Amino acid sequence: MNKGIYSQIMKELKKAHDEDYHFSDGRILGSMCTKPHNIALKTHSMFVESNLGNPGLYPGTKKLEKKVIKMLGSLLHNRNPYGHITGGGTESNITALWIAKKITKKKEIIFPESAHFSFHKACDLMDLKPVEIGLDEKYRIRVDEAEDKISDNTACVAGVAGTTEFGAVDPIDKLSDICAEKNFLHVDAAFGGFVIPFLKELGHNLPDFDFKLDGVCSITVDPHKMGMASIPAGALLLREKKYLKSISRKPVYLTGVQACLSGTRCSAxxxxxxxxMKILGKDGYRKIVKSCMDVTAYLSKRFKEIGLTLPVEPEMNIVCAKVKNPDRIIRMLDKKGWKISKTKKPKCIRVVVMPHVTRKVVDNFIPDLEKVCRKNGEI
Ligand SMILES: Cc1ncc(COP(=O)(O)O)c(C=O)c1O
Known part of the structure; x- marks a missing residue:
């Protein structure tokens, strides 16, 4: 190997890496991902060659995927789930709507205004018709409106268990009732899947949202968000084998069957x-969720103390505060090294309280936020 070129490349890569933000810096406040668990990092590099798009070559990884799907199923009240690991919530949602279209041979997709934009991507890609449903005062889907919109053309009704902007939990139990096993019900729990089960264990009053409900056909859940896994790790869980079969292909040039959107897929x-999941277990995740919720309560309190108003009390570990000009606040905080995000309606600044957002991070952040908000007449 040419040592000169090697060290030049490494220097260049180090520079790029240094330019990036890192969760451990305690400056990323708007991401739904976090620093993965050490064991996830370690194993990722061990399996970089694996490609479950060609599963016959990787029987070991394939077995692990089956185990993972079963473990996720057990978290979400299904002992015998079907499904696979995906590149993330977007791919899982697109795949779910693809399945709904194949199974029902219909084209209308009913989902709340709060749904992640991957639903619109799916509609664009597959020429599906989006039917958006309004929200109640807590930013949850209006079930009565959804019920009114169900028609003979409905391919899928979707609800969100932990919305991207406010972390709202749609009343999936009520959606399950109105679908009454006649309509394909998909639940996007990309964020909430690793949070809500533990919040319920901690005594939070949240509706059932998973396979415990008879109407739920498929669930998106992302281990690379609150599951502490490395990117990319989403998952799509399905109640019935026929759902998976509807999208199965057996390419002649590969080993085994592909029943997913991606061909070659990052399987590391x-x-x-x-x-x-093994090392943390339910106790480990419950502790992580509890700690995030403690910081969520603390951040909410600090927001209010400096004169900001929350649009809603957080049900999950996302805290928003109403501001007139979020872009300006974000820009000025960016100059001070903070990476926060925003919401559209109502206009808010938004912090996702991931495990790397500690009380200490909040204490460092609030004085800068207060200064910026004062300067802009927000408080
Ligand atoms: C509720 C929800 N669904 C889907 C997604 C898309 O996930 P990904 O970015 O992993 O594709 C997100 C992303 O934040 C999300 O919050």
Whole structure:
């Protein structure tokens, strides 16, 4: 190897890496991902060659994927789930709507205004018709409106268990009732899937949202968000084998069957999900969720103390505060090294209280936020 070129490349890569933000810096406040568990990082590099798009070559990784799907199923009240690891919530949602279209041969997709934009991507890609449903005062889907919109053309009704902007939990139990096993019900729990089960255990009053409900056909859940896995690790869980079969292909040039959107797929995160879930167990995740919710309560209190108003009390670990000009606040905080995000309606600044957002991070952030908000007449 030419040592000169090697060290030049490494220097260049180090520069790029240094330019990036890192969760451990305690400056990223608007991401739904976090620093993965150490065991997930370690195993990721061990399995970089794996490609479950050609599963016959990777029987070991394939077995791990099956175990992971079963473990996720057990978290979400399904002992015998079907499904696979995906590149993330977007791919899982697109795949779910693809399945709904194939199964029902219909084209209308009913989902709340709060749904992630991957639903619109799916509609664009597959020429599906989006039917958007309004929200109640807590930013949850209006079930009565959804019920009114169900028609003979409905391919899928979707609800969100932990919305991207406010962390609202749609009343999936009521959606399940109105679908009454006649309509394909998909639940996007990309963020909430690793939070809500533990919040319920901690005594929070949240509706059922998973396979415990008879109407739920498929669930998106992302281990690379609150599951502490490395990116990319999403998952799509399905109630019935026929859903998976509807999208199965057996390409002649590959080993085995593909029943997913991706061809070659990054599979190195599969053992990481397995390892993180094994090592953390339910107790570990419950502790993480509890700690995030404690910081959420603390951040909410600090927001209010400096004169900001929350649009809603957080049900999950996302805290928003109403401001007139979020872009300006974000720009000025950016100059001070903070990476926060915003919401559209109502206009808010938004902090996702991931495990790397500690009380200490909040204490460092609030004085800068207060200064910026004062300067802009927001408080
Ligand atoms: C509720 C929800 N669904 C889907 C997604 C898309 O996930 P990904 O970015 O992993 O594709 C997100 C992303 O934040 C999300 O919050």
């Amino acid at each position: 995160s599969v053992p990481g999900v397995y390892a993180a």
